[in-house]
Amino acid sequence: GQQVMQIPQYQHVQEGEDFTTYCNSSTTLSNIQWYKQRPGGHPVFLIQLVKSGEVKKQKRLTFQFGEAKKNSSLHITATQTTDVGTYFCAGQDQAGTALIFGKGTTLSVSS
Amino acid sequence: NAGVMQNPRHLVRRRGQEARLRCSPMKGHSHVYWYRQLPEEGLKFMVYLQKENIIDESGMPKERFSAEFPKEGPSILRIQQVVRGDSAAYFCASSPLNRGQGSNQPQHFGDGTRLSIL
Numbered sequence: 264g265q266q267v268m269q270i271p272q273y274q275h276v277q278e279g280e281d282f283t284t285y286c287n288s289s290t291t292l293s294n295i296q297w298y299k300q301r302p303g304g305h306p307v308f309l310i311q312l313v314k315s316g317e318v319k320k321q322k323r324l325t326f327q328f329g330e331a332k333k334n335s336s337l338h339i340t341a342t343q344t345t346d347v348g349t350y351f352c353a354g355q356d357q358a359g360t361a362l363i364f365g366k367g368t369t370l371s372v373s374s
Numbered sequence: 375n376a377g378v379m380q381n382p383r384h385l386v387r388r389r390g391q392e393a394r395l396r397c398s399p400m401k402g403h404s405h406v407y408w409y410r411q412l413p414e415e416g417l418k419f420m421v422y423l424q425k426e427n428i429i430d431e432s433g434m435p436k437e438r439f440s441a442e443f444p445k446e447g448p449s450i451l452r453i454q455q456v457v458r459g460d461s462a463a464y465f466c467a468s469s470p471l472n473r474g475q476g477s478n479q480p481q482h483f484g485d486g487t488r489l490s491i492l
Contacts (some may be wrong), residue, residue: 269416296480305465306417308480351416361430362407362481366416 265290265356269365276372282339284368286352293355295328295335296362301348309337309350342372376401378468379448380484387456388492395451395487399468405429406449407481408441411463423449453489461491 266289276282286295294313298306310319312328312335319326325338335352349367356363379398387393399406404424409417419433423443434441438456443449453460467481 298483305483305485306467306481308482311480353417361419361422361432363419364409364417 265354265363267352267354267363267365269352269368271368272366273369274371276342276370278344278372278374279341282342282346282370284337284350284352284370286335286337286354286365288333288354288356288363290333290356292332295332295352295354297326297335297337298351298353298364299348300351300367304348306351339370342370344372344374346370347372378403378466378482378484380466380487382487383485384488384490386490386492389457390455393453393456393460393489395453395464395466395489396448397451397466397468397484398448399466400482403468403470403482405469405471405479406443407467407469408449408451409465409467411465411486417465420451456489456491458491461489463488 268287270285294311296311297309299309300306310326315332316330317328323340327336337350339346347370349369351364351367353362353364378400381396406423408420410420411417421434421441422430425443426445438454440452463486465483465486467483469479469481
């Protein structure tokens with residue numbers, strides 16, 4: 264079945280450093296979504312990418328969807344303590360209806 | 375607050391009891407999804423429902439687990455004869471009508487139910 268893998272599992276940075284998490288799917292995706300979950304909270308939708316090679320920005324966050332639509336990345340520039348949490352990618356393959364989530368990358372930031 | 379409402383927030387059951395988790399989707403949303411999350415793990419898809427229909431239950435264990443989304447009232451995830459391994463956070467999400475496979479709608483999550491089995 265479809266699998267979505269994310270690396271790294273954990274990342275600790277100093278405030279002001281950059282951060283990147285990578286997402287790879289075993290199958291071609293029709294779209295990919297990114298979610299953020301704060302400790303003790305619930306996942307919150309960040310963005311959806313649909314087109315091959317798509318790049319979207321939200322302030323300090325940059326999201327990319329690979330040309331082959333099998334990988335994606337989230338890059339945060341100049342991290343802040345408010346960025347802490349777990350970032351999940353979630354993909355839907357061409358045939359399915361379910362979103363398949365990666366295991367997430369947990370970001371911690373020290374000031 | 376018109377968000378996804380889940381209750382209870384915390385549920386404690388003894389082995390062998392039944393657990394019922396409820397989810398009311400966002401206003402205007404007709405699709406409900408249930409996920410299970412273990413500590414340090416991602417969200418594992420369980421089931422996808424529309425009103426009175428199960429669309430995809432490929433992630434549901436074959437035994438003891440069932441889900442429904444009746445015409446009236448919340449969606450219910452039911453776990454019979456619970457075991458220790460059922461301890462997890464169960465999240466419900468909802469979305470409006472899908473436009474099709476090429477463009478999946480964002481899912482809005484509830485606060486989850488933390489199920490603990492003694």
